[in-house]
Amino acid sequence: MHIRNLLFLLFACLCYQKASAQSTGSCAESHMRAVQRQAAATPEHQRLMNQYNMTFYKLDLQLERNSTYIAGNVTLAAEVRDSPLTVFAFELHPNFQIDSVLVNGTRETVISRNAGDVAVELSSSVNTGAPVSAIIYYKGTAPTGAGAAIGNGFSTATDPNWGNSVTWSLSQPYAAYEWWPTKQVLTDKADSVHVFVTTSAENKVGSNGLLTRVADVPNNRRRFEWKSHYPIAYYLVSVAVSDYAEYLISANPEGAAASVPILNYVYSGGALDFYREEIDRTAPFLEYFSELFTLYPFHEEKYGHSMAPMGGGMEHQTMTTQSTFTFTLTAHELAHQWFGDHVTCATWQDIWLNEGFASYAEYLALQRYSPTDAGTWMQQAHAFALQRPSGSLRVRDTTSVSRIFDYRLTYKKAAAVVHMLRFEVDNDALFFEALRNYMRQYGGGTAYTADLQRVFEETTNMDLNYFFDQWYNGEGYPIFNVEWNQEGNRLLIVNRQTTSSTSTPFFRTDLQYLIRTATGTTTVRVTQDEPLEQHLLEVEGTITAVEVDPQNWVLNTALPAQQNPALEVPALEEVVLYPNPTPSSIQIDNLSFGPTAAIIYNTAGQIVKRLPLKETMRVTMDVSDLSAGYYILQLSNNRQHYRARFIKVGGR
16 A cells, blocks of 8 residues: 655655656655554454454445445355354444345344444354355444544545546545455465445446456446456455446466456546556566566556545556556555565554555665666655654554555555565575565465565575564664775775664664765675674775765765774784685685685675684685676684685686
8 A cells, every 4th residue: 555645745845756757656654643443353253253254245336436335235255164153243333334244145133233343143053164144134324433544444535636526535545444344364365255246337347357247237327347367455345336447458477378457447537548658567566576586576467556536546446446646656566565465564563564665665666667767766765754753563452543644654664674674684586585485385365574584594594583583673773983994905994883772772674875086986795794883994095085874775874974083903913814816716814713604796896605614714715706806705713704805716
């Protein structure tokens, strides 16, 4: 989901929007007010609902484009879990009148309601493992309490720019019950869904899956019959009703048996001509994300958009609802089809797994299609994230909708953390393979942050516990105070780290320094293991400046690094590295400590080789697999470092 706040636009617009001749775009922001909604049904009602597992939803509703009145029926099909089922429980807002409930064909009359909790006593119990099907007939006008992430669970409005009336749903996080009877439990996805909507003949209805039939019904009305066979979370079931114009394009991702249709329901009366160029970006985005993340998860059905004046976008499965079309908004919502729809966060505490990766996909799309804008995007993402000096990605208060969707934490800081994870892995092939493994293992289901961590650790063979502890559970970000001094060919860098929040007193992180001399620049990468870290480097030429984190890999604040002539630069150790240049191997003698790890960087600061070492004062390393060129070798243990340059000659 991507949220706009129009009031914020009047003052400042820091977030990046791709401008074009056809679209002015708009900024994304979180709610200005706090919205409270109980995160789940009462504990007892939760227990009752957890006595069954959902298998199928069918919504059969009567809707219009200018009203939030709903009449119809919903089928909840499930399988009984551990004990015989005597009560069938679900959620439905008290605004709606329940006319009748049929469970396994029997009309049940003992129905109790407590706010949104509904419990139906069964005439006869249903055995463990047996199917149960409840059909709820209901009617009423949807509430207007603004309990959803953007507005209400079910809304109607007239677009102020185009004049079209639209009725649409937005159930995230707890607002599905505001328009249909449901079980609002993230970890219980239905295996499939049907959404049938009867409406006036001039309307079209957008929803999940494939439009299998449009049937004429009496009184100049039509029934749109949408069907999807993919697993789906309750909040991703959707409807959008208006007198839409239809615009169909297609994408051809590698691995798909056929083209993927991209069905767009756009306001009639000129909106299509206005937005066509931005809508057309969807196909290359879908093809590119399929390369990065695995084949588009719903390729056997479709992707698409339904327009609604909602102030942003909502990633309804296979058919996103959007108020406008801009580069980053379209990329963001499409990426949710992988991160959020195919793999859904198992708890709202882990919403960053949805929003952080979808936000980062904006950056990835810019890197691919508008690379000069990608750096600006990341700078501005950091600027937003730095506005939250405390607060973690982990949402501890899941009753607060505004906290769940805190734009600075859940979107921008989360995207920065994904970027830092990529930097920590320092191998794009492994980073994206880990994302694909995450999709393969949890696709069609739900995942926790611990699941993502485990997949990354298994894929990269790295211990990332410290990373997730400080960036997911921890709060704030590091603050770097860097001084440096040069004597001859020796550069001393001193970095004193504090943090923005006492809850996380230190961030262990790799960090890049750009060293400028009169003749050129060199980027070095070092690890900050302690709050006060000193790095002694061998350099060539007179240094004019040292820049901290020049490529914005690490979320941090730092004043410009200053030269301090009072810093005493120690002598370089009498360490011997030979042969240099070398065609195949190097040896390092006379070390004053026993290193436990060796890392080799190229001149761009990227890790090209990493291996563990035994604690010995003499190290021999095979570098025959490296391409010819200049390299920096770093030997280290927990507290001491040795760095030196060497030249690799000859081929691999």
